[in-house]
Amino acid sequence: MKWLHVLFCCVSLQTFAQCEFTEVSIETSTAQWGDEMSWELFQALDGSEPLLIASFQGESNWTTSSQVLCLEDGCYFFAASDSWGDGWNGGEISSSPLLEGFLDSFTLDDGYAGYLAFQVGEGACDTSLPGCTEPGALNFVQGANTDDGSCVFFETFEYTVNSEVLERQYIYYHPESAPAECPLVFVFHGYTGSADDIMQYSGFNALAEEFGFAVCYPQGTTDSFGNAFFNVGYDFQFNENVDDVAFTLALNDYLQANYALDETAVYGTGMSNGGDFCYLLACQASDVFQAVAPVAGMIMQDIMDACTPYSTTNILEIHGTEDDVTYYDGDPTNQDGWGAYPSIPETMDFFADLFQLGNLGTGPLPNTDATDGSEVEVTNWSNISACPRLTLYKVDGGGHDWPGAWGNMDIDASLVAWEFFESTCNTNLPLSIEPALPSAESIVQGTWDMLGRPCPANAAGQLVIERLSNGQVRKVFRAVE
Ligand SMILES: [Ca+2]
Ligand SMILES: [Ca+2]
Numbered sequence: 303m304k305w306l307h308v309l310f311c312c313v314s315l316q317t318f319a320q321c322e323f324t325e326v327s328i329e330t331s332t333a334q335w336g337d338e339m340s341w342e343l344f345q346a347l348d349g350s351e352p353l354l355i356a357s358f359q360g361e362s363n364w365t366t367s368s369q370v371l372c373l374e375d376g377c378y379f380f381a382a383s384d385s386w387g388d389g390w391n392g393g394e395i396s397s398s399p400l401l402e403g404f405l406d407s408f409t410l411d412d413g414y415a416g417y418l419a420f421q422v423g424e425g426a427c428d429t430s431l432p433g434c435t436e437p438g439a440l441n442f443v444q445g446a447n448t449d450d451g452s453c454v455f456f457e458t459f460e461y462t463v464n465s466e467v468l469e470r471q472y473i474y475y476h477p478e479s480a481p482a483e484c485p486l487v488f489v490f491h492g493y494t495g496s497a498d499d500i501m502q503y504s505g506f507n508a509l510a511e512e513f514g515f516a517v518c519y520p521q522g523t524t525d526s527f528g529n530a531f532f533n534v535g536y537d538f539q540f541n542e543n544v545d546d547v548a549f550t551l552a553l554n555d556y557l558q559a560n561y562a563l564d565e566t567a568v569y570g571t572g573m574s575n576g577g578d579f580c581y582l583l584a585c586q587a588s589d590v591f592q593a594v595a596p597v598a599g600m601i602m603q604d605i606m607d608a609c610t611p612y613s614t615t616n617i618l619e620i621h622g623t624e625d626d627v628t629y630y631d632g633d634p635t636n637q638d639g640w641g642a643y644p645s646i647p648e649t650m651d652f653f654a655d656l657f658q659l660g661n662l663g664t665g666p667l668p669n670t671d672a673t674d675g676s677e678v679e680v681t682n683w684s685n686i687s688a689c690p691r692l693t694l695y696k697v698d699g700g701g702h703d704w705p706g707a708w709g710n711m712d713i714d715a716s717l718v719a720w721e722f723f724e725s726t727c728n729t730n731l732p733l734s735i736e737p738a739l740p741s742a743e744s745i746v747q748g749t750w751d752m753l754g755r756p757c758p759a760n761a762a763g764q765l766v767i768e769r770l771s772n773g774q775v776r777k778v779f780r781a782v783e
Contacts, residue, residue: 321372324422326397328356328369333392336360338385339410341395346377346419346429360393375423379431382410382418382444387502389413403427414502416444440473440498441507451478452507456497456521461552463545470549471521473497476561477511485515485567486557487723488550490522490576492598494529497521500573503707504716513720516563520553522546522575532572532579534602537641546579547586554590569723571595571716573704574628577619578602584617584653585609588733592616593690593726595719598702600628601649603642613733614657614690616726620715621646622676622700630696650683650694656733659683659692671711676700678712689727 332339339360344352355378356369384390389412396407403420410416417431432450433443439453452475459470476484487510491500497519501507506517522530523544532546533539550570558565570580570591577599583591585605593616601609623630632645644652654661662682669677676699683692695705695718703709706716749757 323372323374326371326373326399326401326422328371328395328397329366330358330395331366331393332360332363333390334363335386335391336363336365336393339390339393340383340385342381344379344381346379346427352379373422375425377419377421377427377429379417379419379429380408382408382416384410384414387414411444413442413444418445440501454501454507459553459556461549461556463548468549470523470553471497472553473501473519474516474557475507475510476516477514479511480514480516482562483564484562485569485723486554486563487515487517487720488568488570489517489519490532490570490572490579491519491530492572492574492576493531495573495576496530500576503704505707505714506716509716509720513724516557516561518553518557520550531575534575534578534582534605535641537636538639547582550583551587551590566728567592569593569595571597571719572599574598574702581605584615585611588613588615592728593618593723595620595722597704597715597719598622598625598628600632600643600646603634603644606644606649606652609656611733616690616692616722617653618693618695618719618722619646619650620695620697620705620718622697622703622709624699625702627702646694646696650681650692653692654683657690657692659685659690667712669712674709674711676710676712678710691726693722
């Protein structure tokens with residue numbers, strides 16, 4: 303009978319123990335899409351980080367659960383989240399007893415994030431709740447009271463091609479904290495996607511704040527199936543003629559002219575169709591894009607066949623071996639109707655040959671998430687000057703994913719892309735360097751070292767590349783005088 307006594311002792315302690323502060327029961331009800339719903343409850347503390355008191359993660363629809371908390375007098379707030387970005391779909395939280403600021407039940411109306419501030423006991427609370435406070439913004443945070451400069455909107459861009467005025471949409475985020483002359487990263491959404499959705503799942507705005515760069519999310523046009531896309535010439539889009547390279551270059555010119563950006567640090571990444579488009583940029587706009595990082599992307603066979611870039615560029619591909627949309631092994635006979643495309647290893651070999659790069663070897667990354675069904679292996683190609691670089695993140699067991707957002711969780715594709723961009727050298731040099739004899743009138747207009755860095759025209763003791771006024775380039779070695 304001893305165990306019964308012990309049990310009785312413990313049950314009575316829990317049941318009858320007095321809360322010496324205010325006992326508050328928080329009731330949480332999920333509705334549809336209950337697993338998207340979550341919250342964290344914080345106590346706001348003067349001069350230090352908010353203290354996490356309790357949290358909730360929904361698991362299923364139409365459930366109700368309660369948490370009984372013992373709250374000392376003070377200022378509190380809920381940080382509400384919805385993983386899909388459409389609010390809580392009718393889910394809500396309420397408290398008993400009613401509290402100052404928390405008299406009615408609370409729901410997240412829309413979006414990914416929101417706050418509810420309330421207080422327990424006497425006194426005044428002026429808790430700072432940072433976020434975008436403009437209701438019309440794409441990333442409006444319900445309940446935020448301190449604008450942190452993060453608001454973004456769809457913006458309209460007009461440009462002219464052959465005297466025709468075209469209009470396109472994009473989202474641009476330039477963190478207030480970014481240094482002058484900061485880099486610019488273009489992020490291209492996938493087929494049927496949007497600038498807004500890839501902005502949310504890639505997390506690039508937060509990286510831009512952390513590392514000091516600007517981000518532009520162009521919006522594709524709509525094809526005859528009603529789906530947004532960037533034009534890389536898929537078979538089933540034979541009727542489409544939008545020139546997205548021209549659009550991207552015009553948008554880049556506009557942004558360079560209107561913001562404090564470094565025009566030699568322009569990068570591109572994208573998901574799926576957006577990744578395919580990155581390869582088109584590598585082939586057709588290598589003088590502007592210093593590096594591209596396609597995720598789950600491929601190069602169309604006819605783009606590869608016609609790929610004669612002005613200069614080398616740095617390329618990083620992140621690709622799952624079990625990708626069931628963009629096959630790791632390619633679709634050389636066009637079984638799926640997108641058009642023929644080579645395998646990812648063939649794609650890497652193509653650019654390694656084109657840029658005359660050697661294979662530096664392959665190695666595994668730590669399998670930090672053993673539950674995601676995949677592991678990452680990295681292969682690098684480069685030359686003796688480490689410029690340019692070609693890198694493959696092969697996600698063994700990975701699908702058509704943006705690692706870090708869904709699928710593989712060992713890596714964060716956005717962070718990997720940024721770190722790759724940041725580490726690349728400027729490759730804006732003509733790709734085919736032929737010996738050239740200057741004509742009598744031609745003069746040397748620019749001189750670079752073999753790493754692609756501008757160098758003095760009289761640099762001695764090294765091999766340099768000169769660009770001449772007749773458009774030709776030549777390698778020159780000047781002995782030390
Ligand atoms: Ca939702
Ligand atoms: Ca893993």
